[in-house]
Amino acid sequence: xxxxxxxxxxxxxxxxxxxxxxxxxxxxxxxxxxxxxxxxxxxxxxxxxxxxxxxxxxxxxxxxxxxxxxxxxxxxxxxxxxxxxxxxxxxxxxxxxxxxxxxxxxxxxxxxxxxxxxxxxxxxxxxxxxxxxxxxxxxxxxxxxxxxxxxxxxxxxxxxxxxxxxxxxxxxxxxxxxxxxxxxxxxxxxxxxxxxxxxxxxxxxxxxxxxxxxxxxxxxxxxxxxxxxxxxxxxxxxxxxxxxxxxxxxxxxxxxxxxxxxxxxxxxxxxxxxxxxxxxxxxxxxxxxxxxxxxxxxxxxxxxxxxxxxxxxxxxxxxxxxxxxxxxxxxxxxxxxxxxxxxxxxxxxxxxxxxxxxxxxxxxxxxxxxxxxxxxxxxxxxxxxxxxxxxxxxxxxxxxxxxxxxxxxxxxxxxxxxxxxxxxxxxxxxxxxxxxxxxxxxxxxxxxxxxxxxxxxxxxxxxxxxxxxxxxxxxx
Ligand SMILES: Cc1cc2nc3c(=O)[nH]c(=O)nc-3n(C[C@H](O)[C@H](O)[C@H](O)COP(=O)(O)OP(=O)(O)OC[C@H]3O[C@@H](n4cnc5c(N)ncnc54)[C@H](O)[C@@H]3O)c2cc1C
Numbered sequence: 001x002x003x004x005x006x007x008x009x010x011x012x013x014x015x016x017x018x019x020x021x022x023x024x025x026x027x028x029x030x031x032x033x034x035x036x037x038x039x040x041x042x043x044x045x046x047x048x049x050x051x052x053x054x055x056x057x058x059x060x061x062x063x064x065x066x067x068x069x070x071x072x073x074x075x076x077x078x079x080x081x082x083x084x085x086x087x088x089x090x091x092x093x094x095x096x097x098x099x100x101x102x103x104x105x106x107x108x109x110x111x112x113x114x115x116x117x118x119x120x121x122x123x124x125x126x127x128x129x130x131x132x133x134x135x136x137x138x139x140x141x142x143x144x145x146x147x148x149x150x151x152x153x154x155x156x157x158x159x160x161x162x163x164x165x166x167x168x169x170x171x172x173x174x175x176x177x178x179x180x181x182x183x184x185x186x187x188x189x190x191x192x193x194x195x196x197x198x199x200x201x202x203x204x205x206x207x208x209x210x211x212x213x214x215x216x217x218x219x220x221x222x223x224x225x226x227x228x229x230x231x232x233x234x235x236x237x238x239x240x241x242x243x244x245x246x247x248x249x250x251x252x253x254x255x256x257x258x259x260x261x262x263x264x265x266x267x268x269x270x271x272x273x274x275x276x277x278x279x280x281x282x283x284x285x286x287x288x289x290x291x292x293x294x295x296x297x298x299x300x301x302x303x304x305x306x307x308x309x310x311x312x313x314x315x316x317x318x319x320x321x322x323x324x325x326x327x328x329x330x331x332x333x334x335x336x337x338x339x340x341x342x343x344x345x346x347x348x349x350x351x352x353x354x355x356x357x358x359x360x361x362x363x364x365x366x367x368x369x370x371x372x373x374x375x376x377x378x379x380x381x382x383x384x385x386x387x388x389x390x391x392x393x394x395x396x397x398x399x400x401x402x403x404x405x406x407x408x409x410x411x412x413x414x415x416x417x418x419x420x421x422x423x424x425x426x427x428x429x430x431x432x433x434x435x436x437x438x439x440x441x442x443x444x445x446x447x448x449x450x451x452x453x454x455x456x457x458x459x460x461x462x463x464x465x466x467x468x469x470x471x472x473x474x475x476x
Contacts, residue, residue, distance in 0.1 A: 004065045014052050017073055021055050024065045027101065029056040040097050042143070044334075045436065046350055049091035051078060056102045060185060060216040062099065067214065068183025070096055073394075076469050077181070079210040081121065081152025084144040084278050086353050087434030089156060089474050098214065100151050106130050107217075115174055115191050115219050120151025137225040139166035139257075142430075153216045159430040160329070162386020164259040165288075166438035168430055170206045171341045173260045177217035179250070180207055181465040191219050194241060196306045204460070208434050210471040212464040226288035229257065231321040234309040235280035239263050239371065239383065241308040242283040246387045248304050249285060250360065254297075258286030259388030260330045263367075266382050269340045270332055274325040278311060283387065284330060323351040326358055333384045333393070341397030344380035348401075354394040355437075358425030363390060367418050370394050377412045379405075391429040414440070432444030433475045441475070 010023040015066040031037070031054045041049045057063045070077050083090045100121035108313075113133055124145035129141055131137050140174075142148050143159035149157070154222055159168035166172075175189025189195055189202035236242040241259055242303075249256060261437045262270075264281045271277070288298070289297045300315050305312050315321035322328070329336075329380025334353070337418040341349030358366045367383060370392070373380065382396040417440050419428040420427045445454050457476045461468070 006291060013073060013075075016077055017069065017096070018053050021053065021066060022273070022361040023358075024069070025055055025062050026058050029058065030054070037097070038214060040083065040099060041092055042083065042400070043086070043088060043090050045088055046255060047088040047091050047436075049093050049434065051092035051095055051097040054097045054099055056099050058102050060179065062214050063103075063214055064185050065220075067179050068096060068097070070469060071182050071467060072297060074321060074467060074469065076472055077214075078471055079151070079155070079214050080156075081149030082123070082144075082147040083152075083435065085149050085156055086355070087151065087156075087436045089432050089434030090152070090473070091435065092280055092393075093473060095469075104149075107224075107278045109134060109136070110191075111136060111222075114189060114193065116222050117191075118150050119217060120149060120215050120314045122150050122152075123466060124148055124150070124153070126433070129281065130260055130404060130408060131222060132225065133298050134301060135225050136222045138172065138220055138395060140169045140172055142473070143333070150220070150295050151309055152189055153210060153255040154206055154215055154218060155210050156243075156432040157305045157430060159325075159386060159389065159391060161269045161386070162257045162286075163386045163391065165255055165257040166286065167389065169318035172221045173202055174221055175219040176202055176205055176215055176312045179216055180213050180214035181467065181470045185216070186213075189219065194219065197260055207432060209434060209474050212470065227255070228291045228294055228316075229286045229288050229318050230294045230297050231258075231287075231315040231318075231326070232285045232298070232305060233313040233315075233321075233324070233326045234283050234285070234305045235267070235278050236283065236309050237280055237331065239281040239367050240364040241369055242281045243387060245305055245308050247361055248307065250301070252304055254300070254304075256285045256287045256388060257283060259386070260284045261383075261387045262269060262330060262333060262384040263382060266333055266336055266384055267329070270329045273332060276324075279283050280309075280312070282326075282329075283309075284326060291317075293422055309352060330384070334395070335453070336354065337382050337395040338396060340382055341380055345397060345399050347399045349397045350400045350406070352398060352413055353430050353431070354392070354396070354413060355431040356394075356416060356420035356425055357391045358387065358420050358423045360388070360390045362423045362425075363387060366392065366423050366425070370416055373415055373419070375411065377408065377415075379412060380411075386429075389429070390425065412442070435474060438475070446471045 078092040104121035
């Protein structure tokens with residue numbers, strides 16, 4: 001068949017599918033506008049793709065019908081929240097983009113049973129606002145919480161600022177409603193905290209990056225919000241000392257909810273946010289405790305931190321901490337890296353964000369080694385992340401228009417992953433595999449002499465999605 005004829009047939013099928021989609025969700029909930037599609041075909045990592053249409057379903061029934069239609073016509077499907085992922089996992093390559101912006105209802109808050117039922121398009125900030133009215137919280141809070149959706153976070157396996165105490169989202173999902181690539185709907189897990197349903201399909205969906213099924217509802221575990229959090233922001237001459245302070249605190253028996261860090265270059269470039277002339281490598285500690293115990297906790301933290309830091313700022317509660325701008329500085333790590341890159345390179349910058357995790361006790365050695373390797377490569381590199389759970393995000397700044405430098409940066413990117421593996425860590429803690437970490441995942445499994453695990457993953461993908469239409473090309 002000639003290419004011209006093929007293209008003609010493809011276009012006809014696309015038009016027919018778009019007509020069908022309009023019948024399912026209504027004409028206002030489908031867009032084939034190039035600009036709209038382009039807006040939905042770019043992620044926060046700076047990767048771009050292209051879809052044939054964007055569809056905005058309003059309920060599970062519509063999602064099931066869309067998927068069934070795509071399954072019958074062999075059209076690829078790309079589920080999408082706010083596209084803030086950092087691994088290319090939401091990038092379309094042809095096919096229909098399903099955006100969950102209009103499935104954004106918090107359906108039930110059940111305090112007695114300790115769960116909340118949400119649609120996938122609910123944003124973290126909206127959930128936080130609603131739960132705070134009941135003095136409750138969902139403890140996972142990614143730095144992108146103002147934009148990121150629950151559906152997206154479930155599918156990347158996200159973590160957040162409170163990871164030191166609360167881990168990542170996988171521990172906070174009780175159950176899910178999932179539309180399979182055939183259009184069948186399954187309900188897995190339950191609303192109870194204990195549930196044995198044979199193989200744990202709920203946990204399998206978490207972190208599956210929209211490759212196995214589409215999450216249309218989630219039952220999330222919730223807990224009472226702490227009465228108060230006291231904070232310490234300590235500045236250290238050497239980054240290794242900041243990391244050793246993390247171990248000091250853990251050894252003391254305190255379990256902070258927040259243990260975040262930024263290296264001295266991020267502090268320097270973001271100083272305007274905190275409006276202070278502090279300098280050095282920053283470690284932020286946040287400990288949940290009753291108001292009456294706050295002073296005592298501050299004294300304890302002071303005792304521990306002053307061994308390695310000469311400059312410590314304390315805040316008695318979250319409001320005081322927000323006023324000092326220190327959490328905002330931490331949240332601005334990613335945009336600040338662009339600014340840093342531009343300052344250093346004097347040209348528009350692309351940033352490559354690492355996401356390794358290592359055992360907390362090795363953090364001081366790992367950051368030192370990354371800094372050494374960075375000197376060898378001579379890239380403007382920043383380091384920060386979630387120290388409490390050993391999750392480090394080195395950010396490599398590269399001139400946008402320099403393919404040679406990009407290749408070199410990729411070498412550096414892989415060398416950082418090797419460092420993580422040598423310290424018994426992992427190549428991806430929370431951003432997922434997507435497109436950028438596929439080779440990294442293979443490297444990790446080779447390193448662990450567990451290539452067979454990749455075959456098992458490919459087998460799982462085939463069982464869920466025999467036609468390979470759901471977010472194809474991601475993970476394995
Ligand atoms: C400034 C910044 C800070 C960040 N901080 C953190 C952080 O602290 N911790 C962290 O873990 N991440 C962080 N991230 C990464 C990202 O924000 C999170 O992974 C976030 O949870 C993704 O949510 P999203 O709605 O943007 O999902 P998207 O990016 O749209 O999608 C993510 C993945 O989920 C799939 N997906 C989306 N919705 C569904 C659905 N309903 N069903 C099936 N699959 C679906 C997509 O196909 C894709 O594979 C940060 C990103 C930025 C830009």
